[in-house]
Amino acid sequence: MTEFRAPVGTRDVLPPESARWERLVAVFAGTVERAGYGLVLSPMFEDVGVFERVGEGTDVVRKEMYDFEDKGGRRVALRPEGTASVVRAYVQHRPTPPFKAWYVAPNFRYERPQAGRFRQHHQLGVEVLGTDDADLDVEVVALAWSVGAALGLAQVTLLLNSLGDDACRPAYLELLKSFLASAALCDEHAGGYEQNPLRVLDCKRDACRSATETAPRLVDNLCEACAAHFARVRSGLDTLGVPYTLQPRLVRGLDYYTRTTFELAAGALDSAQNAVGGGGRYDKLAEALGGPATPGIGFGMGIERLLLACDAEGVFPGPPSAVDVWVVDTAGGGAALALTHELRAAGISADRSFDGRSMKSQFKSADRSGARVALVVGNDELAAGTMTLRDLRGGDQETVARADVVEHVRKLLS
């Protein structure tokens, strides 16, 4: 084992896997930019308060925050999730609403790694601030769905729920608490659930599962405004033909959600971590971060998990990484140096061998690279002012004048 390794819970992504990442990001960017979303780049660490403010009770900030003190004595934390940073940037810069943003960024959580879970993982996501129009909820949910579809994922389920708002949630929580008071919960929740009784609904243990089967459902206790909003979201998704499953137990890990919440579950993943994406509305978040009351909604998708799901379904293969031309030079390397440069300048991808290897070795490299053509320059060609152009698929080759090489290569590649 080598002396230094990537830190616990982190991974190096090397070619050819990295090419797949690039393609995934491109698919995502294409999908959301067609919908008017612009890229936002924000720091990958923030004052720890940014995250604490939005998620006090949640595990994500209570026990998983990757925080430390910097040389200036500031308490900072590596970003555990994407929304808080974008909302903080919105509050700081006040762009004209509706502000539609997308991002691709690393997130950090200090937890033990396992299948589909890392200390550093990467999320693609969107956030929109400045409107609580239910049609926007539909747009955002549909975008998340579209990304899965664009990747070719077929076994993905869209889970949908509404968590209500200040007008209806408090009353519902009281209702739920009194129900839970006489329920036989799992060991952990039997101890207490005052902090966040909603979590009990999300508990996966059998005891809680069966005990809460008959629990009052939030969707049945929404206030008039929330009920109307949710109804519009659902009919909108129906209109767009986006299939969803109503999941009244869907709570999600961040406390800031209001009204619409959703999750994309990958059916092909049998690991415990099968959520490839999730999000929802957060109408109180901007205020919590010291800004004006501004409704917002967004979602995040995990790159590692999306790719895991793609593997499981056998879709979205990595692109074949191949250069078009391999220059084989047995006459000292000068021709390879000039020719690769010239080809690249002409927009043709080209590579070569180094270290003065044998012709056989250079051809092997050419073959492994997947190049379609090899351009050979030896002493004969050098003397004659020509090059040998070989089609590596078939094996035919011809001699062409040095000056016409780029043209001939173009013709062969087209």
Added chain:
RNA sequence: GUGGCCGUAGCUCAGCAGGUUAGAGCGCCAGGUUGUGGCCCUGGAGGUCGGGGGUUCAAGUCCCCUCGGUCACCCCA
């Protein structure tokens, strides 16, 4: 943070109940073919057997600790 399983070449692994200089396949390099890749053949390079301590005449093999990987719980992307 808790628990199960696992750490032997770049990769996937073998290594019989502790016993000579630790092996294979793939990959890599070179040669067979002094101007030609894919197939084949031959050779070569590459290992403090994760690290430390212990038991023993002798440890890759047994014991302890530690680090790392992996899976699960919790929770999440």
